[in-house]
Amino acid sequence: MTESARLTQQELQLPSETSSPSTPGTVRPGGRTARTRAAVRDAVLTGLSEHGYPGLSVEYVAEHSGVHKTTLYRRWGSVEGLVADALHLAGEDSWTPPDTGSLRGDLLALAHEVVDTFADPAAAAAPAAFIGAAFQSERAAQALSRFYAERFGRCAPLIERAVERGEAPPGTDAGAVARGVSAPLFFRLFITHEPVDAAVAEQAADSVLAGVRAGVYAPAT
Structure with missing residues (x-):
């Protein structure tokens, strides 16, 4: 579906350096963490589109998002975590089913x-x-x-x-x-x-x- 590929920028909190990793997208304060998550999401999306899953790496996401790779490992854990969170964001869009009258x-x-x-x-x-x-x-x-x-x-x-x-x-x-x-x-x-x-x-x-x-x-x- 067309809207299913549009990832919205939601203001969601990420774990702090001292906290244990939680599922991204479970809480929503906003601010810098939302911008960081959006930048990481965009880099994951670009990397998947250009290189596919086998060619995606934490280093690639770090380079294209401007987020240090140690932060990426701490908050997302792995490439799998980055992809899963990007899909989670995809599900937060405003898509609704068509209503044509029949x-x-x-x-x-x-x-x-x-x-x-x-x-x-x-x-x-x-x-x-x-x-x-x-x-x-x-x-x-x-x-x-x-x-x-x-x-x-x-x-x-x-x-x-x-x-x-x-x-x-x-x-x-x-x-x-x-x-x-x-x-x-x-x-x-x-x-x-x-x-x-x-x-x-x-x-x-x-x-x-x-x-x-x-x-x-x-x-x-």
């Missing part, structure tokens, strides 16, 4: 967000790098899983509106619907390396729409 329109919009993002090499670089990192780092994989679980959870209003309009049965699983739209597109992008376009997006959306109407995504009665 379930088909909403599903098409979701599919087109994926296609449009990966049709643009500049926009695709960051999400592609994060997905690549997840194949090589268990911690990155866990962070990516949390990111998408939260992102798909935001699609609940999309299904609630569809139920109210009589376009989906009550109990339809919004997360499963969103995954169903995205899955064939990501499979083509990252497994078979086939092109994706508007026709492929429409096929993905209509396949899920048929499943919704058939009750595939609702609890069995």
